[in-house]
Amino acid sequence: MDRTLEVLAVCGVGMGSSLMLKMTAEDALRALNVDARVENTDLSTARGMTADVIIGQGMHTDEIADAAPVVITVSDFLDKEGLQAALRERLAEKGWLA
Amino acid sequence: MDIIKDTLTFLADNVFGQVPILIGLITLVGLLLQRKRFEDTLAGALRATIGVVILFIGIEVFTGGLSSFQTVLADAMGTTPPKADNTLTDFLGAQGGTIALVITVAFLLHVLIVRIFPAARYLYLTGHLMFWISTVVVASLVTIAPGADQLTLVLCGAGFVAAYWTLQPLWMRPLMRRVMPDDRFGFAHTSSLAALVTGYAARPFGDRERHDTEKVRLPRQLSFFKDVNVSTALIISLIMLAAVAFADDQVVAKLAAEMDPKLSPWVWALLVGLRFAGGIAILLFGVRMFLAEIVPAFKGFSDRVIPGTRPALDAPTVFPVAPTAVMIGFVSSTAVFLGCLAVFAVAGWFTLAPPMIMLFFVGGAAALFGNVVAGWRGAVIGGVITGLMLAVGQAVTWGLFERTAPELATLADPDWYAIAWLLKAVDPIIGDASVWAVPVVALAATVGTLLLLGRRERRAEGAGGAPATESAEPAKEAGGKN
Numbered sequence: 001m002d003r004t005l006e007v008l009a010v011c012g013v014g015m016g017s018s019l020m021l022k023m024t025a026e027d028a029l030r031a032l033n034v035d036a037r038v039e040n041t042d043l044s045t046a047r048g049m050t051a052d053v054i055i056g057q058g059m060h061t062d063e064i065a066d067a068a069p070v071v072i073t074v075s076d077f078l079d080k081e082g083l084q085a086a087l088r089e090r091l092a093e094k095g096w097l098a
Numbered sequence: 099m100d101i102i103k104d105t106l107t108f109l110a111d112n113v114f115g116q117v118p119i120l121i122g123l124i125t126l127v128g129l130l131l132q133r134k135r136f137e138d139t140l141a142g143a144l145r146a147t148i149g150v151v152i153l154f155i156g157i158e159v160f161t162g163g164l165s166s167f168q169t170v171l172a173d174a175m176g177t178t179p180p181k182a183d184n185t186l187t188d189f190l191g192a193q194g195g196t197i198a199l200v201i202t203v204a205f206l207l208h209v210l211i212v213r214i215f216p217a218a219r220y221l222y223l224t225g226h227l228m229f230w231i232s233t234v235v236v237a238s239l240v241t242i243a244p245g246a247d248q249l250t251l252v253l254c255g256a257g258f259v260a261a262y263w264t265l266q267p268l269w270m271r272p273l274m275r276r277v278m279p280d281d282r283f284g285f286a287h288t289s290s291l292a293a294l295v296t297g298y299a300a301r302p303f304g305d306r307e308r309h310d311t312e313k314v315r316l317p318r319q320l321s322f323f324k325d326v327n328v329s330t331a332l333i334i335s336l337i338m339l340a341a342v343a344f345a346d347d348q349v350v351a352k353l354a355a356e357m358d359p360k361l362s363p364w365v366w367a368l369l370v371g372l373r374f375a376g377g378i379a380i381l382l383f384g385v386r387m388f389l390a391e392i393v394p395a396f397k398g399f400s401d402r403v404i405p406g407t408r409p410a411l412d413a414p415t416v417f418p419v420a421p422t423a424v425m426i427g428f429v430s431s432t433a434v435f436l437g438c439l440a441v442f443a444v445a446g447w448f449t450l451a452p453p454m455i456m457l458f459f460v461g462g463a464a465a466l467f468g469n470v471v472a473g474w475r476g477a478v479i480g481g482v483i484t485g486l487m488l489a490v491g492q493a494v495t496w497g498l499f500e501r502t503a504p505e506l507a508t509l510a511d512p513d514w515y516a517i518a519w520l521l522k523a524v525d526p527i528i529g530d531a532s533v534w535a536v537p538v539v540a541l542a543a544t545v546g547t548l549l550l551l552g553r554r555e556r557r558a559e560g561a562g563g564a565p566a567t568e569s570a571e572p573a574k575e576a577g578g579k580n
Contacts, residue, residue: 015382016226
């Protein structure tokens, strides 16, 4: 991708678990060498924002499955390797991985 | 000498007394220590500062909505609305700096405790609760020692808060290990007492193997409830409309006219419900904005000082384990809370304000832990316990915070109530000096607990070669695995 990847981490209120998820995602994206900006937010706000990738737990990604080209569901907020693998696969599909 | 005194007065009034500036400076230091790029450091510090400003605006909108809600509901029920001599906005204006310093000092102290005692194990990282629990503790200390100066409040508050952050994930550990057997992170949420009570009370009522909530299918229509903005607006608006139907027309007309003279009382009721939800959304947006800067800074610092410590995290990090249990907990806690609202109103006691966010997170967490010990019945019990704790807590604690920040009682989780009343209980024992007894007793209890836990773990390690992380409690009933 020739610009910064916009990534949203979502949770119910957008403060606690999504912030942890944001830090995990930042680490995973750095390891993949992707230039990305990760923000964390709540479900309502996420609907009104544009992003390339949305990451969240199933309970929330079910609700906003169409809000971004890539939506990744996680169940473990600290699993950097798992998220990295999912990102590698999904970003490659879109041709966003160098 | 005058220059020193003037400088200190200036700093006290303009830096330590002004939360946005103080939080901005703390963030600035945090980002500088992380050696971030100049533009990231500046932008981060500014975002944190603006976040606090937005937080204050949100609280103003929220408390405005809250007072209309309580006035109309009280009138409909023929009771008097709860009185307040102060508001959260005023309290944060006066003590916000103290609270920001309590968070910072308490975090450093907490890191130190975790560094010294391996048994402490978890680092508390749920940022918004770090803010709110510090607020509750400062409000409680001001209640028991109205004359205390800022330094006293900061040191006493930080001592107590650090003890709470250290111990809370530990008392949740036996239950957490049934949810997350690999023990990679702890549970850091002020719903802990509701979850703990549920975890033990639900035991005789079933077992997870046979009654697991995740075998239950919930109707799709409940899904909009997951968005707390939506559920808050909906529930508060519905109660407002019902209250307007029963309240005195003149009271409602007068309140509605204050917003807009031409406004229908019904539309006004709807708008109050929406403004209430909007206020909370703004408040949360502000908190989110400064946390996004401060928490990574705190985490960066602690990663360097105590590498490899397990983090203790916000409640939703365990929600993926049993999302159905979470929904059962939310729905049942809301039902019980609304039931209490009706009963209290008929009894003419207190007009409750349904805290949808707390009902969701506390009810959800309690139900999740209820489910691991007793399946769906445990989840329902968790919801019921939460509904009762929040309703009774709100009714009895409003008066306690009457002269500081009564709205804290309507925004509270179970642990907030417990802490407020615990600190209040200290008061009559030793009078004014008790403010110093609070951190001393709390820290002594923490160190005692950690020494005991440490010894038990070493013995377990020596005896059976079992890993130190294996405490007897969860191993006994490890049957209910996810």
